Amino acid sequence: MTQNMMAKSKAKKTTILEMNRFDPSHLDELDEHKRSLIRRREILGKGYRLFYSDPIEVVRGKGSHVFDEHGVDYLDAYNNVVSVGHCHPHVVEAIARQAATLNTHTRYLHETILDYSEALLAKMPPEIDRITYQCTGSEANDLAIRIARNYTGGRGIIVTNEAYHGNTDLVSSFSPSIGEGQALSLEAGILPTPDTHAVGEDQIADYMVDAFHKEVARMRRHGIKFAGLLVDSIFSSDGIFPGKAGWLKKLADAVHEEGGLYIADEVQPGFCRTGEAFWGFARHGIVPDIVTMGKPMANGIACSATAVKHEILDAFNDRIPYFNTFAGNPVAMAAAKATLEVMDVEDIQGNALRVGNLFKERLRELAQSHPAIADIRGAGLYIGVEFDDPETGEPMSAQVLELIEQMRERLVLTSNCGSYGNIIKIRPPLVFNEADVNRYIEALQGSLEAIGL
Known part of the structure; x- marks a missing residue:
């Protein structure tokens, strides 16, 4: 058994619906408009989950971008449902x-x-x-x-x-x-x-x-x-x-x-x-x-x-x-x-291959100065970035959650996956382009530096 496998065997597991979720106990920290919307969501039952400690209200989408109620532009690196882009x-x-x-x-x-x-x-x-x-x-x-x-x-x-x-x-x-x-x-x-x-x-x-x-x-x-x-x-x-x-x-x-x-x-x-x-x-x-x-x-x-x-x-x-x-x-x-x-x-498959390869190349360049990035893997525009402690191999679950929040502050939407939630999941609409990759990498680099990784 490798060091990484041993470390993982001792780590605490999480579940798919608990990752990157809003904690209702922090409701009072939000503005009145969001508090009102979240209270109204009680009618949907407790099973529904929101993303982020400060949930986003999205009102419009175009291509690989979504916009909130104030017109703020977020890069969507998560949504695989709108495969050929929002509102094509x-x-x-x-x-x-x-x-x-x-x-x-x-x-x-x-x-x-x-x-x-x-x-x-x-x-x-x-x-x-x-x-x-x-x-x-x-x-x-x-x-x-x-x-x-x-x-x-x-x-x-x-x-x-x-x-x-x-x-x-x-x-x-x-x-x-x-x-x-x-x-x-x-x-x-x-x-x-x-x-x-x-x-x-x-x-x-x-x-x-x-x-x-x-x-x-x-x-x-x-x-x-x-x-x-x-x-x-x-x-x-x-x-x-x-x-x-x-x-x-x-x-x-x-x-x-x-x-x-x-x-x-x-x-x-x-x-x-x-x-x-x-x-x-x-x-x-x-x-x-x-x-x-x-x-x-x-x-x-x-x-x-x-x-x-x-x-x-x-x-x-x-x-x-x-x-x-x-x-x-x-x-x-x-x-x-x-x-x-x-x-x-529109050669969506070709775009997924070209942009995905560029994405992985840029991520590997970033990993050279950030040893917590333990592995980068993917095919096309489905990429996982694993974060493990460089010394122990232990999954860095809490740090990845903090990274995701930092990315959201930098107007980039992404999420996590895996048994321990220590893997950033990059799964954008398939119309993602080079400018989107650059924006994602810039936000990730800034987020890594902000939390000391």
């Missing part, structure tokens, strides 16, 4: 035109859903030739688990140590990052985080495959038949571990050897995010059995999908028909189609 005019026009014409469900014939489905499946491996629509990534993953269980006859679903796959009753039980308050399914198998920083990029494939076979064997001893592996190929909640392109193929092959299905959760790495391929799984040379997707596909309109090999979906639909009232509605399909058109016409 081509997408906005498509939404408005369709909303003014018709919006209904999928039990009538309508051409837009077919046009979009054909265009989207053309970006998939040919083996994946069917698609069904939902409204959220949670719903897509929920359906994927049901389909995998039906096809394999198994029940066991394996995920990684800090995975987040959604918040339905079924999927939340396979989402360890929600925290101890959410019970995991007794049919859940857990793999370690594919921590390339601690284990090494060249060793990670064998490390994960070995852990996988052991977990399948453990499930088998408990009478649980393995059904599928559900993974986000950039392991975003675990701490952003894309690894070298291709390493994940070994794990996918092991899944099929054990008789299960490979479910690629593309909510985070899909739709050009990695720059190296349109899909996160594609940079590893994998042909999944099921692909789930959501957030970025319609640039802010609720839309998700589950794409499946036809024989697997047919086996499910022969027993269970599927219908979702709002899923695949004409407005959502118009938004998704327009988003895909922007991705193609």
